[in-house]
Amino acid sequence: MSAQKWIGGKWRPRLATIVVAILIMVMALPLVGLFFFRLYENQLIRQTEAELIAQGEALAAIYAWDVREAGIPAERLGAPMPAEASEYPSRSTEPDPRYRPIEPSLDLASDSVLPTRPAAVAASLDPVFAAIGARLSGILDATQKTTLAGFRLLDPRGVVIAGREEVGQSLAGVEEVREALAGRYASALRPRIPDQPAPPLYSVSRGTKVRVFVAMPVAVDGKVAGVVYLSRTPNNIVKHLYGERGKVTLAAIAILGGTLLIGFVFLRTVSRPIYALMERTERIAAGDRTAIRPLDHHGTREMAELSAAFLDMAEKLHARSDSIQTFATHVSHELKSPLTAIQGAAELLRDSGTAMDEAERKRFSNNIVTDAGRLNLLVRRLLDLARAENLAPSGETTSMGAALALLPVDKRLAVHVEAGGDTGLRISGESAAIVLANLIDNSARHGASAVSLTASSADGKATVLVSDDGAGISPSNRDRIFEPFFTTRRDSGGTGMGLGIVLALLKAHDGTIRLVDSGRGTRFEIILPVA
Incomplete structure (x- = not known):
């Protein structure tokens, strides 16, 4: 028995077998x-x-x-x-007595x-x-x-x-x-x-x-x-x-024709799309990305919806796989640099013996401490990103004023709420505070001295504008700012993961963020459901 008929240890008939059985029953009904x-x-x-x-x-x-x-x-x-x-x-009873039919x-x-x-x-x-x-x-x-x-x-x-x-x-x-x-x-x-x-x-x-x-x-x-x-x-x-063989023959032809028509419609609308989707599944599983496209014939609305949902899932899985592969490449690269530096400094300290003076020894020791700190920071940020990507919405609500109250006082920047400070946002106060903290930290690293917040709501959506007066983002880097580990401030401790954490937190709460044009500095537009 082929593996296609035995699924889960139980025999199941093919769809074509069921169709043939139904058609035989249809043709047998007049005889019955x-x-x-x-x-x-x-x-x-x-x-x-x-x-x-x-x-x-x-x-x-x-x-x-x-x-x-x-x-x-x-x-x-x-x-x-x-x-x-x-x-x-x-x-029978007849009103006319002249007639007495039997x-x-x-x-x-x-x-x-x-x-x-x-x-x-x-x-x-x-x-x-x-x-x-x-x-x-x-x-x-x-x-x-x-x-x-x-x-x-x-x-x-x-x-x-x-x-x-x-x-x-x-x-x-x-x-x-x-x-x-x-x-x-x-x-x-x-x-x-x-x-x-x-x-x-x-x-x-x-x-x-x-x-x-x-x-x-x-x-x-x-x-x-x-x-x-x-x-x-x-x-x-x-x-x-x-x-009456002439009439019986015509009736038999009509029954046979109707049965064949039913079989053709069933094959066209149900069986053929199912087998086409199975063939696409095998190709996608084998890694053929060209198979992720709509079927030539869907037959029914339900089959079209099933095909669209399946192909959308396959496309998302491939995108997820690419993202994981890219992320793993970035992670290995980011971790490899400090590890290599630590290993090199440690080997020099071990092999130099007493030939190295105290200043050089202290310099190499400081390098080890600095790179270890960077590794520690990278690990913490990776954990933060993992939590943000797997966060389930809690249903809590907050406002910008409440989220700002959770942030530590930063004397480097002045944060002003220009409008809508009490606008309700469908996001927890902790998550909103993390989003604002990362954006304010980015502004500080890019030379800003002040950050302004503006909120408004319409059609069940709240729009929050976060603007600063810093150096802004160059046109060549605007399309890469949400890529993991992309940063222009690596020397000053930047990990390039802050905006990735912000994006993941907002997605978890059905929100979005994008960079918008501004006359000076940087401006982000955040859209969240209204509480």
């Missing part, structure tokens, strides 16, 4: 509805019952006409027909399939009804050749008077025939007894295994004059679909 819910089969059974009702009513009308023509007295007819309200319980009522899902129809029993045949049956036999035979239905004409006692078989035998014991002899329409589902084995494909259809039986009473002068007993096997669903 067709063969398992049997809706279509039930419709075929009701269609068969409706056709038998129509044929039975036509034959019943002919039968009734022959009975009237034969002049059979009422006492030789059967049971009285039920009252109008209950004559045919299955008939609606199909069989339901393959809810109606029980009765046992095989009981065999006919021997009985005596009434000659008058036998003559009527003989006259109608030709009509039954001709009708059966076209409709493929089975026909039996029964007299008022349930004896068969016309039909290919069972003439002269009684079917009065059959349930639906018994209902019809009482004047009520009846229908039933019974198992089909096939003349030959059905094709294997027919086994998927339940409707193939049943036969529809309809018993239609024949009414003459308000009495039952006989029964038209019909039966037929419903059309098989497979055979019917084959007969």
Whole structure:
């Protein structure tokens, strides 16, 4: 099994596998509805019952006409027909009494399939009804050749008077025939007894295994004059679909086309962007920085946002890596110079013995102390920078006046708050004091004698201007002042990390700082959220 399928010790399918499974399910839904819910089969059974009702009513009308023509007295007819309200319980209620339609009522899902129809029993045949049956036999035979239905004409006692078989035998014991002899329409589902084995494909259809039986009473002068007993096997669903193969083929093509369209849309909008993003991930992990660019196709808004977030994260990680590498190079350079000086002075003191006079020994010792102090200062400033870069906002607020009160008194510079000294700033007093202390120290190192502070607020942001009257910053150095370890006052103890600490503290509090033009000296613009 490939490593791509086993992630975290657990097997997970590919996206393409899930898509194919969904598409197969989509294509199978029509078949599930067709063969398992049997809706279509039930419709075929009701269609068969409706056709038998129509044929039975036509034959019943002919039968009734022959009975009237034969002049059979009422006492030789059967049971009285039920009252109008209950004559045919299955008939629909119609406002016009001239119409009494019989609606199909069989339901393959809810109606029980009765046992095989009981065999006919021997009985005596009434000659008058036998003559009527003989006259109608030709009509039954001709009708059966076209409709493929089975026909039996029964007299008022349930004896068969016309039909290919069972003439002269009684079917009065059959349930639906018994209902019809009482004047009520009846229908039933019974198992089909096939003349030959059905094709294997027919086994998927339940409707193939049943036969529809309809018993239609024949009414003459308000009495039952006989029964038209019909039966037929419903059309098989497979055979019917084959007969409608043109429409079925078009439906299958439509389903297949819709499924392929769904697959194409899914592939275009989901699968393809995901695989493209995976490929970009592998290239970025291998160090290919050209891969950090937007995808050619995003597909969906969520995928575009995910891609943008991922590529932004990758770009920030690369920038962070570059920053760390550059910072490590600067740190090693800054620490190497004093360490080399200390090592050289220490070796001279060790190897010179008594040949070195006291002044030289003192000079080398002072060099060691000075360089060690610089190393100590660098380490402290590195710690300050690390704390500033990893500082989490405390939610505290302060003002410039409160931050200045935390600073030690510096007699070298005069600090004036010209406006907005009480403007609330969303930064802790300690952090604000560190920012101001570093900026004031920079001003002092560059010959300033006074520093002025001005604050204003608008649109939820506070703007603080820190200005001095010093020598200013040369145009060649303006773009480098926030680089770590960049300083023009290294000889006077500058580490070049003060502005880096200021920038890190302000970023931690959603603030910014930049150098702005001024007529004289240096001016920094600080923007912070208003408290």
